[in-house]
Amino acid sequence: MMSRKTNRCATASAALASIVLILGGYTATHAEEAGKPDYAKMSPEALAEHLILESGSFDLDQPAQEGGTARDRMIQDNLQKLCSKVRNKPNAEQAGQIIAAARASIQYPEGEIPLGDWKKGGDLAWGGFGYRLAHNPDDHSTRDPSGNCYNCHALSPQRTGGDLGPSLRGYGIIRGNTEATRRFVYEMIYNPHAYFPCTHMPRMGAKGLLSQEAIADIMAYLLHPESPVNQ
Numbered sequence: 164m165m166s167r168k169t170n171r172c173a174t175a176s177a178a179l180a181s182i183v184l185i186l187g188g189y190t191a192t193h194a195e196e197a198g199k200p201d202y203a204k205m206s207p208e209a210l211a212e213h214l215i216l217e218s219g220s221f222d223l224d225q226p227a228q229e230g231g232t233a234r235d236r237m238i239q240d241n242l243q244k245l246c247s248k249v250r251n252k253p254n255a256e257q258a259g260q261i262i263a264a265a266r267a268s269i270q271y272p273e274g275e276i277p278l279g280d281w282k283k284g285g286d287l288a289w290g291g292f293g294y295r296l297a298h299n300p301d302d303h304s305t306r307d308p309s310g311n312c313y314n315c316h317a318l319s320p321q322r323t324g325g326d327l328g329p330s331l332r333g334y335g336i337i338r339g340n341t342e343a344t345r346r347f348v349y350e351m352i353y354n355p356h357a358y359f360p361c362t363h364m365p366r367m368g369a370k371g372l373l374s375q376e377a378i379a380d381i382m383a384y385l386l387h388p389e390s391p392v393n394q
Contacts, residue, residue: 228294228303229371246361258360265356268369276345277379284384285391287377288312289322294372310352310373310381315364318384319391328364335386335393348385352378 202210214220215237223234239247242261246253253261290309295301301308312318315328324330338344350357353368367373373381384390 225296225300227296228301228308233296242356249361251361251363253360261356261360262358265354265360265366265369266350268366269350269353269357270368270375271349272375272379275342276349276382278340278345278383278386279376279379279381281380281383281387281390284380284382285319287373287381288318288384307374307377308372310367310377312381320394321391331385331392333393335388335390338386340386340388344386345382348382349378352381 200213205213216223216234221233223232223237225233227233227236242264245257245261249257287307287310289312291311291314292301292306293308293311312331313322313324315325317324317326317330317332320332338347347358351364352373354366355362355364356366365372368375368378385392387393
């Protein structure tokens with residue numbers, strides 16, 4: 164026999180379930196009548212796209228430093244679409260296509276790949292200036308964009324860096340300042356998909372985020388024997 168306490172709990176649970184169903188149905192119906200999407204029926208991808216691009220939650224009309232608007236930044240290019248579709252795990256054929264396209268995008272300086280000024284490179288590697296928007300956007304007429312490398316990499320032992328990417332401390336000591344090393348580092352900064360398809364690392368050169376001079380300076384920060392990276 165069911166006790167009074169158990170009976171009361173069962174009754175309360177049934178009542179709560181009914182309220183949830185009623186409210187849920189009301190919410191969905193109300194949203195549809197108001198011409199708004201029913202979030203409960205949307206896939207996670209569709210919901211994310213709606214909230215970012217269509218809900219008005221973000222100011223996507225503000226101009227971006229590279230041209231276009233903030234909305235243009237949110238539209239994926241073909242590489243990003245592919246990598247998102249495969250969860251950054253392309254198959255062998257897809258990886259080969261990505262690598263080939265990345266290599267074709269790389270523009271090299273004339274002659275040998277040079278090293279720049281490691282002191283300037285340190286400022287660029289540790290700086291976050293460049294393409295921020297919001298209420299105080301970065302102004303490229305006042306200074307050059309930085310590489311923001313420290314967000315993902317440990318660099319000089321004098322400061323703390325990120326750990327999303329591999330540590331680069333002592334990189335010049337380990338790899339040496341050879342033409343082959345310079346070429347690899349240049350290509351990695353310019354378009355890292357040439358080596359790691361669907362990597363999280365930005366395409367600094369291919370997307371015009373860093374100039375060849377800036378890349379040369381950051382390379383010097385990594386490879387020059389006097390750089391703090393190699394102390």
